[in-house]
Amino acid sequence: xxxxxxxxxxxxVFLLILIGAGIYAWAIQLQEGLIVTGMRNIVSWGVxxxxxxxxxxxxxxxxxxxxxxxxFGIEEFKPVAKVATTLAAACVAxxxxxxxxxxxxxxxxxxxxxxxxxxSPLIWDFTVIMVYLILCIxxxxxxxxxDLARKGSKFTFGFNDTSPQAVARxxxxxxxxxxxxxxxxxxxxxxxxxxFGTQIARSWWYTALIAPIFLASAMISGLALVILTILxxxxxxxxxxxxxxxxxxxxxxxxxIPIDLFLIGNDFVIRLWAxxxxxxxxxxxxxxxxxxxxxxxxxxxxxxxxxLLLLHPKLRVKPKVLGLAALLVLTGVLAYxxxxxxxxxxxxxxxxxxxxxxxxxxxxxxSFNLYGIYYxxxxxxxxxxxxxxxxxxxxxxxxxxxxxxxxxx
Amino acid sequence: MxxxxxxxxxxRCIGCQTCVIACKLENNVSLGNFWNRVLTVGxxxxxxxxxxxxxxxxxxxxxxxxxxxNAPCVKACPVxxxxxxxxxxxxxxxxxxxxxxxxxxxxxPYGVRVFNWGEPKHxxxxxxxxxxxxxxxxxxxxxxxxxxxxxxxxxxxxxRITAGxxxxxxxxxxxxxxFFGDLDDPNSKVSRLIKERGGVRLLEELGTQxxxxxxxxxxxxQAFANLNEIVAENAKSTLTNIIATSKDTTLQAIAAATLxxxxxxx
Numbered sequence: 194x195x196x197x198x199x200x201x202x203x204x205x206v207f208l209l210i211l212i213g214a215g216i217y218a219w220a221i222q223l224q225e226g227l228i229v230t231g232m233r234n235i236v237s238w239g240v241x242x243x244x245x246x247x248x249x250x251x252x253x254x255x256x257x258x259x260x261x262x263x264x265f266g267i268e269e270f271k272p273v274a275k276v277a278t279t280l281a282a283a284c285v286a287x288x289x290x291x292x293x294x295x296x297x298x299x300x301x302x303x304x305x306x307x308x309x310x311x312x313s314p315l316i317w318d319f320t321v322i323m324v325y326l327i328l329c330i331x332x333x334x335x336x337x338x339x340d341l342a343r344k345g346s347k348f349t350f351g352f353n354d355t356s357p358q359a360v361a362r363x364x365x366x367x368x369x370x371x372x373x374x375x376x377x378x379x380x381x382x383x384x385x386x387x388x389f390g391t392q393i394a395r396s397w398w399y400t401a402l403i404a405p406i407f408l409a410s411a412m413i414s415g416l417a418l419v420i421l422t423i424l425x426x427x428x429x430x431x432x433x434x435x436x437x438x439x440x441x442x443x444x445x446x447x448x449x450i451p452i453d454l455f456l457i458g459n460d461f462v463i464r465l466w467a468x469x470x471x472x473x474x475x476x477x478x479x480x481x482x483x484x485x486x487x488x489x490x491x492x493x494x495x496x497x498x499x500x501l502l503l504l505h506p507k508l509r510v511k512p513k514v515l516g517l518a519a520l521l522v523l524t525g526v527l528a529y530x531x532x533x534x535x536x537x538x539x540x541x542x543x544x545x546x547x548x549x550x551x552x553x554x555x556x557x558x559x560s561f562n563l564y565g566i567y568y569x570x571x572x573x574x575x576x577x578x579x580x581x582x583x584x585x586x587x588x589x590x591x592x593x594x595x596x597x598x599x600x601x602x
Numbered sequence: 603m604x605x606x607x608x609x610x611x612x613x614r615c616i617g618c619q620t621c622v623i624a625c626k627l628e629n630n631v632s633l634g635n636f637w638n639r640v641l642t643v644g645x646x647x648x649x650x651x652x653x654x655x656x657x658x659x660x661x662x663x664x665x666x667x668x669x670x671x672n673a674p675c676v677k678a679c680p681v682x683x684x685x686x687x688x689x690x691x692x693x694x695x696x697x698x699x700x701x702x703x704x705x706x707x708x709x710x711p712y713g714v715r716v717f718n719w720g721e722p723k724h725x726x727x728x729x730x731x732x733x734x735x736x737x738x739x740x741x742x743x744x745x746x747x748x749x750x751x752x753x754x755x756x757x758x759x760x761x762r763i764t765a766g767x768x769x770x771x772x773x774x775x776x777x778x779x780x781f782f783g784d785l786d787d788p789n790s791k792v793s794r795l796i797k798e799r800g801g802v803r804l805l806e807e808l809g810t811q812x813x814x815x816x817x818x819x820x821x822x823x824q825a826f827a828n829l830n831e832i833v834a835e836n837a838k839s840t841l842t843n844i845i846a847t848s849k850d851t852t853l854q855a856i857a858a859a860t861l862x863x864x865x866x867x868x
Contacts, residue, residue, distance in 0.1 A: 226750045227702075228720030234635070237707040237717060297702020297717065297751025301681075304701055308681040315680035315705055393808050394674055394711035542711045542805060545641035545663060546648045549713045554633035554723055563646075 200429065201593060208586040215579020218572045219294050227297055229572045233551040236538040236567035240577050241295035247414070247530040248288035248580070249322070249385045250407065251523070254415020255281025256329060256378040258442070263371035269441040272434055275336050275597045276426065277419050282329035283587040284418070285381070289322050291580050314387045325374075325381045332370045335363045340596040348595070382411045389533065397475040397537035402460045409453035414526035416446045417519040422588065424516045426598050436510060443515055446522065447503035450496050457529070471542065478536045487528040495525015539565040605671075605691040606763060607785040607813035608772070609792045609801060610664050613820055614779035617642060617649060617662035621771035621780065625666070628731040628759065628770035630746040632722030637714070637756040638666040638771055661819040664780070666771070667714045667756035668804060668812030669693045675706035675715065684753075687738060691785075691813060692758045696741040702751040711805050712812075715755045722748040731770075732761045785813060 222229050232239045258277040262270035270277075293299050309316045334348075339360045342353040386407035389398035420442050427433055464472035479488045499518035508514045541549060541564075548563035569577075592598050617640055625631065625638035644651040644660035651660035669692050670676075675684050676693060683699040684706055686692070707715045724730075729746035736744040736757075744757050759769035763782075767773070772780040783792035792815070795801060801815035 226718070226720040230719075233719065234707070234716050235713070237704040292703075295703065297704070297753075298700065301699070301701040304681040304683075304699060308683075308699060310677075310680055310682040312677050313680040313705070315678070315703065319680070388705075392674065392678070392709050393810075394709055537708075541713045543641070543665065543713060545643050546646060546650075547639070547641070550634060550636040550639070550716060552635050552716050552719045560634045560636070 197429070201589070205586065205589060208582045208589070211582035212579045212586065215576045215582070218575035218579070222294060222572050222576075223299075228553065229570060231568045231570045231573060233553055233562075233567075235541060235549045235551065235562055235565035236535060238295070238534055238538070239567055240569045240573040241291055243530045243534045244577055244580055245288055245291045245295070246385060246389075246407075246533065247527050248284050248291055248584070249381060250411035250526060250530070251414045251418045252281045252284035252288060252325070253378060253382060253408075253411035254417070254419040255279070255284070256325070256332075256374050257412060257415060258419055259332070260371040260375040260378065263368045264375050267441070269435070269438045272438055273419060273423060273442075275333065276422055276592070278329055278333045278336065279588055279591050279597055280418055280422055281378075281415075282326060282333060283584045283591070285322055285326050285329065286587065287580055287584045289326070290583065294576050314384065314391050317384045318381075318388055321377065321381050321384050325377050328370060328374050328377055332367060332374060335366045335370065337595055337597070338363055344596070379408065382407045389537075394542060395537040396471040396542075398533075400460055400463075402456055406453070406456045406460070409449055409456055410526045410529055413446060413449050413453055413522050416442055416449070417522040417526075420446065420519040421516060421523065424512050424519070426592065427512070430598065432598065439515065440510060443503050443509045443518075446519070447500060447509070450500045450503075450522065454492065454496055471540075474540045475536045478539055479532055484532050484536055487531050491525045491528040491532065495521050495528055499525070535565075535567050538567070541565070603689070603691075603786065604784045605786040605813065606758060606782065607669070607691075607792055607815065608666075608758070608769070609781040609783075609795050609815045609817065611779045611781070611795070611799070611817045612661050612663070613817065614777045615640070615662045615664060616777045616779075618776060620774055620776055621664060624770045624774035625756070628762075629744075629757070630724065630729045630731045630748065631716075631754075632718065632724055632748055634723070635716040635718070635754070637716065637754070638664065640664045663816070664771075665712060665714065665804070666814070667693060667758070668712055668810070668814040669756075669758060671811035671813060672809060674709035674711065674808075674810060678705045678709035680705065690763065692760065692763075693755075694738060694743045694757060694760065695753065695755060696738075696743060697745055697749065697752060697754070698742055700752040702753065704753060706753055711808055711810065715753050717753050718748055718750045721750050734761060736761050736764070 230239060255277040258270050259274035259281075261267055262274050293302070296302070305316065305319050309319075338349055338352060339355050341349045342355045345353075383404040386404040389395070390400060390403035392398050420439065423434060423439065423442075461476065464476055467473075478484050499521045502514055502518040503509045509518070544563060546563055547559065547561035550560050551562055552560075554560060619640050622636060622638050622640055626636065629637060631637050641663040642648045642650065642660065643663050644658075649660075651658035653659055671686070671691065673684075673686060673693050676686055679685075680703060681699055681701055682696075683701070684693060684695045687694050702717070704717060707717065731746065732744075733746055735742050735746075738760075744760055748754065759767075759771075762769060762773075768782045769780075772782040781792050781795060783790040785793060785796075787793060795817060796815045799817040801817055803812045803815055806812075
């Protein structure tokens with residue numbers, strides 16, 4: 194057994210243990226109900242929806258990188274198109290999965306198709322997620338088909354033609370898909386943002402800026418994930434990409450970070466200037482309340498620091514520096530998602546004693562809370578870790594099984 | 603076509619919580635969940651007032667599903683589980699269709715939707731109140747056997763109003779502060795009260811068009827009105843405080859209306 198195989202098995206077993214722990218936690222949740230989570234009637238969305246928004250975001254990099262390679266003819270991105278599309282498919286699939294533990298009645302998922310409400314942003318998002326996932330898989334298949342045929346793989350589904358004409362035709366299809374995939378990717382983030390942005394009851398979400406913010410944060414987190422994955426693959430294999438590819442990705446990341454901060458900062462300024470309690474109360478949670486550490490992490494550690502690292506032409510070519518910057522950006526966007534979901538619930542629009550019933554009974558204790566309180570439980574966190582592990586596992590298996598990362602990149 | 607609505611007279615509401623308990627009993631609402639609540643607009647605890655003696659103010663704000671005409675929950679629900687009933691305009695929920703995503707709870711500005719986080723608990727364990735099921739176009743919209751993992755809320759006592767009775771909270775109110783009727787009928791008691799007493803709706807600026815109207819209180823603050831000018835000034839500051847600090851513009855409007863009355867009476 195080669196060293197690579199041993200590392201692959203070790204890594205896979207590690208991920209499977211984490212996934213298994215998540216399934217165990219979910220089994221407990223299925224048995225006891227969502228009472229085992231930290232969510233209650235006031236804060237009724239928590240870790241799962243936060244991660245859903247995050248996973249949809251990190252799927253962006255993939256298709257945006259691979260599509261823009263064809264749409265805008267960015268040659269440097271072509272070598273990483275397959276890796277990027279694999280990441281996009283894995284992340285959007287897990288984004289869809291992350292909704293399942295959030296549901297009180299997961300067995301009724303088919304109702305989304307049977308009784309879909311055409312005016313619900315959740316249905317729009319469900320549709321665009323499915324379209325995006327299918328596009329990613331089809332795109333990936335056309336990129337891989339000729340290589341698979343040469344290897345005699347059965348995943349060509351009988352299309353084994355490896356003549357130059359057939360390969361050229363594949364290229365044309367991939368290019369055509371890119372032109373559909375790029376607007377679909379943009380719609381994916383826009384519609385996911387609209388889930389939140391349409392809700393007039395939650396002033397924290399109710400801003401037209403939310404879709405641009407989602408796009409920018411999706412692009413930086415998606416690019417960061419692509420960079421991290423490429424660095425990891427380079428570290429584990431002898432294949433090296435041309436320096437220009439990583440350098441262009443790094444530069445693109447550096448350009449979008451300030452755009453993301455600009456949009457979020459804009460939102461803050463407008464709210465602060467209005468000074469209406471509904472606008473400023475959630476901000477107090479961010480600026481001085483329990484979400485302050487997330488805010489500092491998002492802005493300083495997750496944006497400013499990596500921006501400065503990426504700005505320096507000599508620093509950004511060093512794999513360790515680039516990897517660190519990408520990791521900080523990725524976790525910075527995760528911090529942003531935390532600031533997005535839960536703070537919207539802390540101050541309900543009508544706050545008078547005794548407040549809102551929690552939906553939980555304890556003898557001798559009040560069933561009411563005036564303000565929202567939320568601490569994720571081990572069940573939610575274990576399932577959350579498992580969701581990350583599923584992404585890593587899918588990507589590991591696909592990269593291992595298919596010619597995603599080869600001599601031809 | 604009728605359009606059922608509720609009118610609550612804040613001058614008559616004494617904050618006794620009878621409607622809260624009546625609702626729980628009639629609808630077999632599980633422990634820890636409330637479809638109907640009575641909030642205190644005053645101090646930081648229930649039944650406490652704002653300000654310092656003798657310049658205090660307090661009134662009660664009963665709150666339940668507002669049965670909005672432009673209901674955010676209806677628009678949000680991905681499976682049309684929650685919907686506006688055409689026959690009477692009430693907002694109902696198909697118990698067996700709800701997937702438990704709680705998007706409606708995010709959408710509702712009034713915080714009146716509750717979720718069965720765990721297995722619904724009852725003391726006593728047998729169901730109380732109305733024992734039957736109510737179906738609308740084949741779907742259960744009320745059942746005393748409440749399933750876990752499903753959102754629920756006030757049905758405006760759909761089993762009672764379809765039988766020509768008032769919702770139980772209205773029937774049980776000892777202060778006769780709650781009125782039920784057809785908002786589309788200009789001669790109904792509710793329509794007349796709204797017109798004569800200047801009924802207002804909660805969070806009206808959100809455009810949800812609720813069908814629950816509140817008649818602004820005056821009695822609770824009459825004490826101020828009958829006192830001398832200095833007391834009126836203090837009442838003014840108390841009410842101004844509500845106007846300045848409340849996040850609910852309708853309550854601010856109620857406070858402002860009360861303030862105008864206070865000033866008129868001086």
